Amino acid sequence: MKQISSRFSIAVHILSLVATIPSECTGDFIAGSVNTNPVIIRKIIGLLKKAGFVEVRAGVGGTSLRKPADQITLLDVYRAVEVIENGELFNFHNHPNPNCLVGSNIEAALRAELRDAQAAMEQRLGQVTLAQLITKFK
Template sequence: MSANSRLTIAAHAVAWIGLYQRQGHAVATSEQIATSANTNPVVIRRLLGELRRAGLVESRRGAGAGWALARDLESITLLDVHDAVEPGPLFALHRSTPDQGCVIGYGIQPALRGIYDGIEENLRRELAGVTLEDVLREVLAAPR
């Protein structure tokens, strides 16, 4: 099972747009962001669409088309980005009900649900404490 990079790519896109706007540009294109993230512009457009629905970015059409922040980086947390691109629980239980006649099949979901809920609560608290301004600051401070 591979790790999901949607949060990472979405945070990359938001931080990139924020820095680009600080450099005096009104909008960024999905192609520009995709080059930085080394991915396909379609991937970026899909993620930006989800971020737009969450009110974190906005799109502009016509001449000068592209993407801009809808809020300041200081007011966007990693939790905001996560919730925009990763709806639903962090961990899923079985797709079908396990054998309720088996001691493990009967008890596994309640046991794991409590553990997973605690992990998710901690993750959400950590993500809520980090703004995209914090992320950009870390990026810019990193040695090259």
């Protein structure tokens, strides 16, 4: 099982910056706040732009929200930046031994549980907006 990439938390960080201090949001400022390479920031901003969440002003610089923060859920952000195969967060290892009691049954037994876990996570992320999240910043 692979851990969810840091793209999601970085994307939420970027959107939080843009929502709270848009006048400061140049690529270098964002990269400094996230403390990562500007190339990674540009890639994730590109995904957020493609999803319709941000607008990037070339030349002048700066990034702004295209949607109000109360209309962007964490689930929206997750779906914009996380690449999951066939809509399933959890993957199974290939070719377990079909002659083994566990190997021949593990995927069928576990698949429904993992699907329910993913649905619960997505349901929770769908309940939290960017606006709600940024109220937690002191």
